[in-house]
Amino acid sequence: MTRSSPLSHSALLPALLAALSHELGSPLAAIKGAATTLIDYRQRLPDDRIAGFLHSIDAQTDQLNALIDDLVLLAKIEAGTLRLQPEPIALRTVIEQAIDQLPSEQRGDFSLEGDDPQVMADAPYLRQALVLLLQHLRASSNTPTSLRLETLTTAQIWLSGPIDPKPHDPLAQVDQLVNSTDASRGRQAVTLLRLALSRALIELHGGQWGIEQRSGDEHALCITLPLAHEMAESD
Amino acid sequence: MAHVLIIEDNPDFVDFVQVVLDLNGYDVAHTGSLHAGIRLSNEMPPDLVLLDLDLPDGNGLDFFDQVAADMPVLVMTASTDADLARHLQALGARYVIKPLAARDLLDLVNTSLKKGAAHDSPADSHRR
Numbered sequence: 001m002t003r004s005s006p007l008s009h010s011a012l013l014p015a016l017l018a019a020l021s022h023e024l025g026s027p028l029a030a031i032k033g034a035a036t037t038l039i040d041y042r043q044r045l046p047d048d049r050i051a052g053f054l055h056s057i058d059a060q061t062d063q064l065n066a067l068i069d070d071l072v073l074l075a076k077i078e079a080g081t082l083r084l085q086p087e088p089i090a091l092r093t094v095i096e097q098a099i100d101q102l103p104s105e106q107r108g109d110f111s112l113e114g115d116d117p118q119v120m121a122d123a124p125y126l127r128q129a130l131v132l133l134l135q136h137l138r139a140s141s142n143t144p145t146s147l148r149l150e151t152l153t154t155a156q157i158w159l160s161g162p163i164d165p166k167p168h169d170p171l172a173q174v175d176q177l178v179n180s181t182d183a184s185r186g187r188q189a190v191t192l193l194r195l196a197l198s199r200a201l202i203e204l205h206g207g208q209w210g211i212e213q214r215s216g217d218e219h220a221l222c223i224t225l226p227l228a229h230e231m232a233e234s235d
Numbered sequence: 236m237a238h239v240l241i242i243e244d245n246p247d248f249v250d251f252v253q254v255v256l257d258l259n260g261y262d263v264a265h266t267g268s269l270h271a272g273i274r275l276s277n278e279m280p281p282d283l284v285l286l287d288l289d290l291p292d293g294n295g296l297d298f299f300d301q302v303a304a305d306m307p308v309l310v311m312t313a314s315t316d317a318d319l320a321r322h323l324q325a326l327g328a329r330y331v332i333k334p335l336a337a338r339d340l341l342d343l344v345n346t347s348l349k350k351g352a353a354h355d356s357p358a359d360s361h362r363r
Binding site: 021024025026028031032040041049052056186 | 248250251255258289311313316333334336337338340
């Protein structure tokens with residue numbers, strides 16, 4: 001299954017890429033600095049300093065690798081070469097797997113309840129979409145988020161908690177990035193990149209992404225996905 | 236002993252700069268905040284400021300408006316943006332693109348301090 005990229009429909013992409021240069025360069029600078037310091041000064045450094053530089057190389061490489069993975073995924077979506085292989089899967093299982101992929105200290109921030117609908121999806125890519133979304137929510141706030149599954153004519157995932165509606169609007173994202181002038185621009189770009197990728201993957205699955213205002217400033221995010229039996233009937 | 240102030244928010248990059256300069260006899264101080272960097276630079280002007288531009292509390296370019304015009308500054312940026320390069324040249328700021336190796340960092344600091352000392356002479360007292 002291939003579809004046109006949801007990212008192409010906005011001016012988000014150039015703004016994102018321009019803002020990401022710092023986030024790519026910063027870990028690279030630390031890695032190069034640590035490695036060349038070890039090459040030139042290892043004999044004069046105490047063991048704990050050497051270990052510190054090696055840990056720095058390890059951690060910054062992971063950070064860089066994660067960002068490169070995201071950019072490769074973005075390139076595949078943009079090029080239209082991402083090929084989904086949908087099959088009937090239990091949505092609850094995929095969400096549980098996505099929560100399990102988070103660092104252990106973050107898993108407790110997410111609770112899951114409700115139905116267990118069967119959806120038509122490519123499990124690895126749907127899981128990746130959910131991991132990116134949960135990472136975004138965790139980066140935005142430490143407040144717990146509850147996920148509720150409902151089965152209507154589509155499968156619905158309702159996320160309630162610290163949902164900020166602004167970043168979910170692509171035009172607002174562009175404005176934010178273009179108007180930011182400090183380092184938060186780069187970090188903001190990473191957050192928005194992951195949110196945009198998550199949304200793009202959901203939409204490539206034939207799903208929809210919507211924000212619903214609850215009482216006052218409270219918002220809920222609703223992700224809908226086609227049910228497996230509905231897709232089978234439409235085929 | 237020359238006093239170098241690092242204004243940079245990536246702790247791993249700071250470790251690298253600090254160790255290399257420490258081992259080569261420099262007196263090094265560090266802050267990850269633009270505003271703290273401006274305050275420290277005005278309170279006790281260092282011999283050289285190593286300045287990152289993408290700081291959590293502001294754009295490092297604002298540093299130039301708030302410190303003495305003849306303060307020696309070496310901008311260290313990961314950006315290869317041509318407009319930024321032109322802007323830095325217009326400011327008369329020396330700059331280097333990250334990443335850079337330990338020996339290159341040391342060469343740049345040594346060179347910048349020599350140039351800064353030359354700028355301190357009465358015949359050439361304005362960097363901008």
